[in-house]
Amino acid sequence: MKEFNGSVEEKSTGNRKWKRISLITISSFGTQFLWSAEMSQASPYLLSLGISKTNLALVLMAGPLSGFFTQPIVGLYGDKCRHRLGRRRPFIIYGGISTMISLFCFAWCKDIAGLIMTNEESHRKLSAMIAVISFYILDISINIVTVSNKCLIIDVLPSIEQPIANAYGSRFSGISAILTMLISLLDLPKLFTSNTTNSTQLKIISYIGAPIFILSHLIMCLTVHEKPLTSIKKASSKVRNRWLLIGVFNKFWDVWRRSLRGSIIKSICWIQIWAGLGWFPIMFYSTVWIGEIWILQSSSTTTIIEDQHEKATRIGAIGLLFQSILALLSWLIIPRFIAQFRIRRYGTQSLDFGKTLVYLWTISQLSFGFLLVFVAPLCEFDYKLAVGLIGLTGVPWAITCWVPFTLLGEALLHKPDQLRIPLVSVLPDPELPNITEEEEEEEEVTEEETILPLLEARESSLEIPMCNEEDKKEGLIDTPKNDD
Structure with missing residues (x-):
């Protein structure tokens, strides 16, 4: 009877873990839908607005550039965020709102330009300008949401559960990408004919993608609860903005040049x-x-x-x-x-x-x-x-x-x-005295409240159970060997 009860309990634990990890990674379904729609529709749409292929390459650099600058900055701001909703969810919410606004501006750029310009050539140029600006904002906003989703997994899950969560996220992303491409194959304006609106393929995909994006992130935000950060001292916004970029890239350059050598x-x-x-x-x-x-x-x-x-x-x-x-x-x-x-x-x-x-x-x-x-x-x-x-x-x-x-x-x-690098301590605290580099190195090792341990299990309201044997068989995790 004990063995039977144990197997039932193990099965129940595995089911709870599957549901809970699905809730924290379902946001990748909505994010990937917009990424896939952008990959398949953005280039032809921008070319149709009269943008040359040479200039198109400069526009498409929005993705890599926004990722390079946005993700570390948002990550650091999130590390010191003391919002009552937590450190990551405020960025997900505001980034999601910005994503929706820029998405509809991108898809409706011709309609917006038509409200301002009546001349055909001026209308075309204004449409292209609105499309380019909204495309950059869209990429920046999606990057804000993406990095916040990834950081949330690190914050609320113990390290041994993170590979499992990443695997679930990859599966959600794959299913979402397939769904997006299947929708893109359809002649949507013909299927959804309307006498009152000038529907296009991109507009209808935006109509479909927006609710998917909102719903997936709404489920995640309502079911995953963070603990608000209270232990880190809050620097003034003036000092924070002044040193943010300098501190971030100086710290990353130092890590790249010294800490990661070999x-x-x-x-x-x-x-x-x-x-x-x-x-x-x-x-x-x-x-x-x-x-x-x-x-x-x-x-x-x-x-x-x-x-x-x-x-x-x-x-x-x-x-x-x-x-x-x-x-x-x-x-x-x-x-x-x-x-x-x-x-x-x-x-x-x-x-x-x-x-x-x-x-x-x-x-x-x-x-x-x-x-x-x-x-x-x-x-x-x-x-x-x-x-x-x-x-x-x-x-x-x-x-x-x-x-x-x-x-x-x-x-x-x-x-x-x-x-184990204290990236969250890049922003200086005006209340602390100036210290030398040697003292700073010693303080970086001992100051626990400004360092978020990367590999230790963190307390979370999810209370996700540890891995089971099924995960090991699937290759999702690898239990580290004890050297002692």
Whole structure:
């Protein structure tokens, strides 16, 4: 009877954990919906406004640039936020509101410009300007929400539960990306005809995506409760704003130059930087590339009507749909396969110290490079081959989104002191006296109330139970080996 009761209790605990981790990661479903819609629709839409392909590249830099500047700043502000709702939810709420406003300004830029300008040329220029500005604000807002969601997982979950939460988040993102691409394939203006509004593909996708984004984050905000921060002294806003950028980037530069010397973390960052150059055109130009090939194949005349451009965008989204499907399947299958291989080869997953993941990542990057350099030129004369090429990139894309962060987590499990850096103490407190660098180094080690431990279990209102055997079998976690 004891064994039976124990198994029932273990099953019940696993079910509660599944529900609770789903609640904290469901926000990734709404965020990914907007990201996928932006990837498939933004480039063709901006080109239709008269923006050249050269200038389009500058506009699309909004994503990487906003991520580079926004995420560390929002993270640091959140670390010292003492709002009654917690440290992360205020940024999620305000960032979500900004996301909705900028999304509708982007989709309705022509209508907004029409209220101001009547001249055709002035209307076109104003529409393009509104679209570019709202696109930048949209990317910044989504980055604010994204980094706050990730920080919330770190804040409320113990370190051993975080890989499980990341895996759940990846699955939500994969399902959301597939749903977005399926919707993008439909001729939405034809399905939702209206005599009163000038509906477009992007407008209707915005109508669909906005409730999904709001609902997913509303569920997360209502079910996950943070404890308001009260222990950190509050610096004046004048000092905070003056030293924020300088303090952030000085601290990051010092960490990069000294603390990460000889660390695998630095190697991961370098690889991600250079790999991003290859993934940038895949993320933002795939729809345009496939659509242009389809237009050249299907057009018998030199005149290209607007309906062809809209259909070309839908054809281009097929490649991203196949990419999303393969990425989701890879997220579901590859971690289990790798976990079983590591156990069979080394006895436990922790004994190979990430070698298997490094080899897997290397193979995926080489495969991606081969597809771009040798296969892509052969696909420029048939849009079906181009669709297949973009679809095949789903496997290396899934590995790129999974392996680096897993390697980072394993590096921290084996050497947790590598990232024990008091980033939240970047902002100076005017009430504290000036101290020397040597005194500051000693204080950074001993001042516990301004350092959030990265690898210790933190108290949370979720009370999520620890891992069970099913998670180990799925390859979602790797219990660190005790060296004692």
